[in-house]
Amino acid sequence: MTVQAQIFRFALVGAVNTGTYYGCYLLLLTWLPYIAAHVVAFALSMTGSFFLNAYFTYRTRPTWRKFLLFPLTNAANFVITTGGVYLLVDVGGHSDRWSPLVAAAAAVPVTFIVSRVIMLRPERGAPGSTPESLTESVASK
Template sequence: MSRQMFTFAVIGAVNTGTYYCFYLLFLTYLPYLVAHVAATVLSMVGSFFLNARFTYRTRPTLRKFLLFPLTNAANFLITTAGVYVLVDLMHFSSRFAPLLASLVAIPVTFVVSRRIMLPKAEPARIA
């Protein structure tokens, strides 16, 4: 496994923990889907800075910050649909559904975030 993939996975675990803490906190006051959305937005900010610094070793810029939510768009759609299916259709606990649903979205998130955070390599020059 490459260093980037390993670091991305570690930060993903930290981010998942952060998300889950916010989710459980918000779940005490909000419906589960609203708690999910709010926790996702908050944890996404931390994920951006951690991945910029440690995974991709690149300077965080406003442009990258504004594009970074695209890395989580697929993650968000997959996890939101997963949470809905697990809770409403399969009657799974709303406390644990987001953890299971997030496992499916991780590979997609890595590929999209790498494209946004790292500049495109210049094509090889023919001398």
Template sequence: MTVRSQLIRFALVGVVNTGTYYALYLLLLTRLPYVAAHVIAFTLSMVGSFFLNSHFTYRTRPTWRKFVLFPLTNAANFVITTSGVYLLVDVLRLSSRYAPLGAAGAAVPITFVVSRAIMLRPDRDPESTSRAGRTPISR
């Protein structure tokens, strides 16, 4: 699979993930402050993103090791989107309902590069996968 097709698939997963995040965010926003709604929705959608990217984008086996490392792929995304949401809502006084959509786009290239490095990192020794925490995640 080429990097270009992976990027296209990553973008498609990103659209699904953004929709999931945004729906959760709006739901949580009815009961929580916008920052709490953002953090919870972001975390839940990241779990879904891991499995979609494992199977659809990179066609790789999800392992516990990759699952544990996957949040690192979103660390920059989290900082950029959280800062962006804050900037758009508290500084620019835009609606908290739409701010996350505007903040999401800037983080996509960084997230792709980091996720590709983690998801396509080869397992070193198949014999030691259970000892190293790289066992497949049960379905």
């Protein structure tokens, strides 16, 4: 698969992930302060993003190793979006409903690059890192 195809698929997954995040965020915003709602929604959507990117974007099987490294793909995204939400809401006085969407746009290129490196990295053959290990573990629950 070409890099352009991966970028296109990554964008589609990103759109689904953003919708998932934003729906969770709005739901949680009714009970939690906006930063707490952001953090919880981010964690939930990141799990879904891992599986969508593994199967759809990069066409690779999920492994425990990739699953544990995947949050690194979102570390920069998390810092950029959290900082952006704070700056937009508390400093800029913008709506806490729309600010997460604006902040997320700035993080997309960095997230793609780091995600591609982690998801397409060859396995080292460590115990528990076989392609089937995570899929079987998740499927059995």
